[in-house]
Amino acid sequence: MLIALIELQVDQSKLKQLYEEAIHKHLDELDSEKVYWDSNELKRRTCMSWNTIQNTFFFEEDFPKVKLGGKWYFPAEETKRFLNEWLKQRR
Numbered sequence: 001m002l003i004a005l006i007e008l009q010v011d012q013s014k015l016k017q018l019y020e021e022a023i024h025k026h027l028d029e030l031d032s033e034k035v036y037w038d039s040n041e042l043k044r045r046t047c048m049s050w051n052t053i054q055n056t057f058f059f060e061e062d063f064p065k066v067k068l069g070g071k072w073y074f075p076a077e078e079t080k081r082f083l084n085e086w087l088k089q090r091r
Helices: 012-033 039-046 050-058 076-089
Strands: 036-038 066-068 071-075
Touching: 036 039, 036 076, 039 050, 039 071, 039 076, 050 076, 071 076
Parallel strands: none
Antiparallel strands: 036 071, 066 071
């Protein structure tokens, strides 16, 4: 009977790096699929409550938003650009 021993060595830091890269790539793909955000997505993306959003930037003239029926929608790419600029101006 022939017995083979196999020893496997794994570089944990490299494995973690590959795992994180795969997660970021997947999240970027998911992110690019969304055309509009709703208020829940906006709260999640900004880590702010609805009251904080309304008290800080919601009513700024150049904040991109559309109300359809009783629900607010925010164009994803425009909103990201606005939020990044808005935050830079607060530094």
